[in-house]
Amino acid sequence: MEQQRIAVTGASGRLGHHLVDVLEERGHEVVPISRTHGVDVITGEGLTDALVGVDAIVDAATPPTPDEAAAIAFFTTAARNLHAAGEQAGVKRMITVSIVGIDPYTHGYQVGKLAQERAALAGPLPVRIARATQFHEFIGVVADWGTQGDVAYVAKWRIQPVAARSVAEVLADLAVDPDAATPGLPAVEVAGPQEESFVDLAVELMAARGGAVQVEAASDPSDPDFHLGESGALLPGPDAVIVGPTYSEWLAAGERVPR
Secondary structure (H helix, E strand, C coil): CCCCEEEEECCCCCCHHHHHHHHHHCCCEEEEECHHHCCCCCCCCCHHHHHCCCCEEEECCCCCCCCHHHHHHHHHHHHHHHHHHHHHHCCCEEEEEEECCCCCCCCCHHHHHHHHHHHHHHCCCCEEEEEECCEHHHHHHHHHHCEECCEEEEECCEECCECHHHHHHHHHHHHCCCCCCCCCCCCEEEECCCCEEHHHHHHHHHHHHCCCCEEEEECCCCCCCHHHHHHCCCCCCCCCEECCCCHHHHHHCCCCCCC
16 A cells, blocks of 8 residues: 555554554554644644644544543544644544443543544544544553552443554554545444453453452442443444454463553
């Protein structure tokens, strides 16, 4: 395939750095967009100049906090700025990264992602939404959030986790496809090979870390959406792109055991 120039927002992040690697391995020119690289999607600093000559943007940037209000402000501002700068620079299309199963959520980070999708689809550039399930790397992050002393309290979610590197490979395919963002196409869903219990995955992770922390399942009845993850709302639909490895294979292959 002919070399393309692809901009990746959140290029230093959990997903973005994999996407940069995959695109470069495939011979494409990558424009990394993050504050680390001197480009800010919120203030717009350096954004228009960075997008000159870019064929496509993959928006994988995330806010520094999962707070709902902060997430909404970050995602909608970034989407508007990317559209404005991208249109000015002649960008042809944009892929916006989101999360599988967020539609029924009424509050929290998921509401921020829904706002991002709406803002992205409302702009002048052709946009394709790419929704992924929870990353393998996310298991440790959430388990650590819920750790008190030597016990990790984790939600009883049903999920179908996926490796961030595998998601990056699918995003790379979309980024260089001139028809990927044709108006009216449905969101692409990307998921791992099988449904898993978040509790079981947390147990497996803690065992890989050495077993010092015990895992206990917990629900938060004060959260009006707590039942959604438990009932399978975060699982992909039948048309999802399924990619390996499983979480167990990912750990066994020597991937990071995040702390």
